[in-house]
Amino acid sequence: MLSLIASILIDGISYGLVLFMVSVGLTVTLGLMRFVNLAHGTFAMVGGYAAATFVTALGLPYVLALILAAAVAGIIAFGLEIALVRRVYARPELDQVLLTIGLVFMGIALSGMIFGNSLVPIRLPEFLRGSTDLGFRSMPTQRFVPLVLGLLSLAGIWLLFERTRFGVKLRATVDNPRAAGELGINTRRVYAAAFAIGAALAGLGGVAGAELLPVEPYYPLKYLVLFLAVVAVGGPGNMAGSFVAAILLGTVETAGKYLAPEFATIALYALMLIVLSWRPEGLFQRSSKT
Amino acid sequence: MNNLLEVRNLSKSFGGLQVTRNVDLTIAPGDRVALIGPNGAGKTTLVNLISGVLDPTGGEVMLDGSKVTALSQRQRAHRGLIRTFQITRLFHSMTVADTLRVAAIQKNGMTYRFGWGGRSADLIEKSVERVLTDLRLQDRRDNDVSLLAYGEQRLVELGVALIMEPRVLMLDEPAAGVPQSESHIIMDAIENLPAELGVLFIEHDMDLVFRFARRIIVLVSGGVFCTGTPDEIAANEDVRAMYLGEAS
Amino acid sequence: MTNTQRTLGAAAVIPIVAVALVVIFPNQQAFLAQIAITALLVLSLDLVVGFAGLATLGHAAMYGAGAYAAALYSLHVWAEPLTGLVVGILAGGLVALVSALMLMRAHGLTFLMMTVAITQIIYEIVNKSRAVTGGDDGLYGIMMQPLFGRFEFDFYGRLAFWYAAVVLWLVFLLLRHIAASPFGLTARAVRDDGGRVSSLGGGIFAHRVALYTLSGGIAGLAGALSAQTVQVVGLNTLSVTYSAEILVMLVMGGTGRLWGALLGALVFMMIHHYAAEVDPVRWMLFIGAMLVMIVLFLPKGLFGGLEAAVNRLREGART
């Protein structure tokens, strides 16, 4: 019994950390920049494909491939932001939803055309293969990757927001773009950079989580709801909230898979529905009266 | 005469910031009360609290002697408590006539009618025509509200409130942003409001305040600083120093 | 043009287009019936997206509910078509009503996510209830009795097309009427600024619930038509993907005008019919690119674009 709970917790947390890495950029775009981005999962998928290509085709070491994959996702996002996304910041939500669904479809089609429709594995280095004995059970060693990277990302994001000039600029910009502009902040560049950083983290999450969320063309659509759920439950714009929500949803889904695999999906969606009808602004936001 | 509206010890804090402090005020039928005070004094917040947009952190709002503090904005509107907004809020996809019709539909409880037949529909058209005429907006009937000059939008904002045939009307800076050349239409409209109506209006323009108000409440830092007739307020050294001097 | 002329003109469009389509595509009536049914579904979606201003990825929930209900009704109760349509309306409306009670306080992303969650839950429940719904095999062998007890449903879909087209036509006229009514006007007001409507004493929650239920009833009607004419109901009728697809159609045509829904469904289905068989992956790329283009260059959809072009021509003719 105890070991079952421990198993659920360990798997759930490492799954939750993957969700957190992929979704944290989304909470910034959605909550702070007020841009509804349904295409965010595409960046995680891009990271996954890039890493697989670097490792398999170019023979780069895993850790280097990981970093480059995040960079690729970030750069593609940066380009998209400049070419498309920034044109719809001021447009109604529906337009943003549609534009990004369009991007999702294009991403699915393009990756299907380039990489084929089957799962693409990312070959692991020696030290991550096999399993580690935890005493009460053994765990695939690679599941430590999301644990480590997830916690590193959390720390990195905190530092970025609270301790750097970029963080100050971003907060000033989302607070009051006009005033920030008058203070000499290049608000367009801040937005583009925030978008790209979020995408790079998603790319990292896509690689780190490849065991749990395998890389395939339909990735952005298949897990879209999951990523959005993290943001919605955590409260858009609330990064700590996203962290808790990611762990919570990750653990609930994992528990569902252990205890009642038939109903895991229903349980996850039901939880989300309950949370959102009870607190439409997310678990950790004070509800505002309309 | 009985009070229409009575506010007792009303308070509101946003987090640690107290923006309304123990405000008391009453409005009787026929009252013309001006609410003045420097920017950020909490005037709009007070209107939001009275109309039910915001929940107070303390105190009561009474309408016709019964508590309405727990009622929604909507229920208060049904009891005749109507307000306008400092920044015009009109239905941006609609024409002037349709905007007024929407108000009339709510007023007459016709939201769930799926057609325009019947007497109540005529009633709606009549009240829309009346307000259009009163505000001299007949020519604008079929124009999109979002394409009107701001002064005209302010007029429509007032028209929407008038259609509701309120008993207490709260006007949040009705003439703000209206060019001089058009402001007389708004004044006339305020002047011609039904006599028995209780009116609370926020205004920065002292000429307007002294023209319409029979009582003035000065709000400073969320609390009632003083209240009195226009003459008393005009003579009050503190108010002159603190507010009137600054405004002129 | 007077109002009456305009109303009559609008009422004539669907019959004229229906006849034209039958003349142009004489051997494809089953496919044309599909277009009519899809147009009906997209029309119902316009009530939520265009009239309520809510982006939803869960509209298929009501469509699927109507389809499954009508299919079960004809398999187990009575295979009479018109009462089957009523069953579809009730099923779609009921699902909409129950979900609206949860949904209609939310907006934006929260709303979108909740529509997805509800649809996924219904999908999973239907998927797991094999004994009743056939699970992922779906329901088949639906045989309808003759319409009005006289007209047999034929193998080529001739009756199916006219049946669907007439229902579409009637619903379209009904919705045009409702759009101009106090209810429709209030809907637009709630979409533009719900808080302002509350300040006038309007109950926006109840109104949105009513609008969503109406939309769900029509989606259920479309589902029932589909079950009766295709004679198969599958899980895909309940999917989020299908919800996204009809949203694309609506946006392609243009939201909030009803005409856009018709145009979008027609154009999308036509392109799909001829393009998707070629290569589904390229089809997806095409749809994605179309969406991006429409958002960037044609925000009012094809109908809005057409309208602007016609207006420009008229102006040109006048000067």
Ligand SMILES: Nc1ncnc2c1ncn2[C@@H]1O[C@H](COP(=O)(O)OP(=O)(O)OP(=O)(O)O)[C@@H](O)[C@H]1O
């Ligand atoms: N929702 C809110 N959250 C936090 N603070 C608020 C909120 N609404 C208003 N305030 C603060 O309350 C104070 C009073 O604002 P209010 O708008 O009531 O002033 P006002 O007297 O109407 O000013 P003005 O003359 O500029 O219209 C201001 O300091 C404002 O920043």
Ligand SMILES: [Mg+2]
């Ligand atoms: Mg104010």
